[in-house]
Every structure is written in structure tokens, then in C-alpha cells.
Amino acid sequence: MDLRQAAAHWPAWQASLFAQARALQHWHQRHRHCSACGASLEFRRAGWLGVCTGCNSEHYPRTDQAVIVAVGNGGRLLLGRQASWPKRRWSLVAGFVEPGETLEQTVAREVLEETGVRVRAGSARYLASQPWPFPGSLMLGFIAEAEADEPVAGDELEQARWFSAAEVRAGIDADWTRAHEDGEGIVLAPPISIARHVIRAWLAAHDATGASK
Numbered sequence: 001m002d003l004r005q006a007a008a009h010w011p012a013w014q015a016s017l018f019a020q021a022r023a024l025q026h027w028h029q030r031h032r033h034c035s036a037c038g039a040s041l042e043f044r045r046a047g048w049l050g051v052c053t054g055c056n057s058e059h060y061p062r063t064d065q066a067v068i069v070a071v072g073n074g075g076r077l078l079l080g081r082q083a084s085w086p087k088r089r090w091s092l093v094a095g096f097v098e099p100g101e102t103l104e105q106t107v108a109r110e111v112l113e114e115t116g117v118r119v120r121a122g123s124a125r126y127l128a129s130q131p132w133p134f135p136g137s138l139m140l141g142f143i144a145e146a147e148a149d150e151p152v153a154g155d156e157l158e159q160a161r162w163f164s165a166a167e168v169r170a171g172i173d174a175d176w177t178r179a180h181e182d183g184e185g186i187v188l189a190p191p192i193s194i195a196r197h198v199i200r201a202w203l204a205a206h207d208a209t210g211a212s213k
């Protein structure tokens with residue numbers, strides 16, 4: 001069974017432990033040489049430190065930060081889909097943090113690049129994070145408000161559009177195990193994903209404002 005599927009059935013501590021091991025193993029496989037001088041690395045401290053056998057420099061496993069964001073406007077949620085996905089599958093905008101950026105800037109840039117929608121300044125709010133060891137990312141979940149721009153899919157997406165809260169709720173309530181069969185409505189992220197957690201938080205905030213029309 002694929003680790004991503006298996007993790008959905010494991011207790012949190014077990015999934016967390018396996019994520020850690022998976023990320024460390026990947027780092028060992030992909031960083032066998034010193035990035036400064038090219039000599040071999042020798043792993044110490046139970047594999048958490050790589051010491052160069054040539055120049056003695058120290059190397060540590062890296063984690064790449066990525067944001068994933070529920071972008072709302074007037075009670076609607078912005079979702080996009082990639083051409084390679086099953087046909088009813090939609091998800092939130094996500095992307096890696098670039099050097100020199102704040103997380104809020106990453107949110108605004110990724111949303112603009114992928115959908116052409118402008119995030120309102122100061123509206124991005126951090127919710128929660130999830131390690132994603134495929135191979136070594138940390139997903140940072142945000143909620144943000146945007147201008148009422150008409151979405152236009154960028155290079156990474158096939159389609160991007162606004163969905164009503166009712167459509168999003170139906171997608172969250174749908175039986176995930178039947179998600180890729182033919183049927184009505186949209187299919188959202190898998191049960192253990194931060195994407196699903198962020199979408200639920202967006203729905204709860206939407207309900208709390210009483211704008212559920």
C-alpha cells in the first residue's frame with residue numbers, strides 16, 4: 001500500500017513517525033555529497049547530521065515550506081484543478097515559498113500566478129501546518145479574502161473558478177472512497193490532508209458570518 005493511503009488509517013503519532021523517517025531517508029538518498037566541495041558525506045547523530053569527509057562542513061536535512069490557501073470572496077471559494085487530475089477533482093491554490101518572501105507574500109503571489117485573482121492586503125490568516133514528506137515539505141494552511149476578480153487559469157492549472165459554499169460543503173460531505181467514480185458534484189482533497197482541514201475552517205467561518213446564501 002502507498003504510504004499516503006496507509007497514513008490515513010494510522011494513529012497520528014505513527015503517521016508522524018513514518019513521515020519523519022521517510023523524509024530523512026529521502027534526504028540521505030539525495031544528499032550523498034557535499035554541496036560545497038563534492039566529497040562524500042558521512043552521516044552521524046543517528047542520521048540527522050551529514051559531515052563532509054573533504055572539507056568537514058556540516059549538512060542538515062532541509063524542509064521546503066509551501067502555503068496552501070482557502071481564498072474567499074463574498075461567500076464563494078476559489079478552487080483550481082490540474083489537467084492530470086481525475087475529472088471531478090478540485091483543490092486549493094498551493095505553492096512553495098521563494099527566497100526572501102514572507103508567507104503572506106507567497107499566498108498573494110501564488111494566487112495571482114495560478115488564478116489571476118488578487119488577494120486583499122492583510123487578509124491572509126494562518127491556521128495550521130502539516131508535514132508532507134514527499135519528499136520534504138511543510139504545508140502551511142491559510143485563509144484569505146480576495147477581490148471579486150474573474151479567475152483565469154495560469155500555467156499550472158487547467159481551470160480555476162469560484163464555487164458556492166453549498167457546492168464546497170457537498171464536496172466535503174461526499175464519500176471520499178467513491179470520489180473517483182462518475183457522479184455529481186466536486187471531489188476535494190483526501191481525509192487526512194491539510195487542504196480538507198483548511199476548507200472546513202473556511203466553511204465554519206463562512207457559516208459564522210451568516211452569509212450562507
Ligand SMILES: [Zn+2]
Pocket residue numbers: 034035036037038039052053054055056057
Ligand atoms: Zn565538503
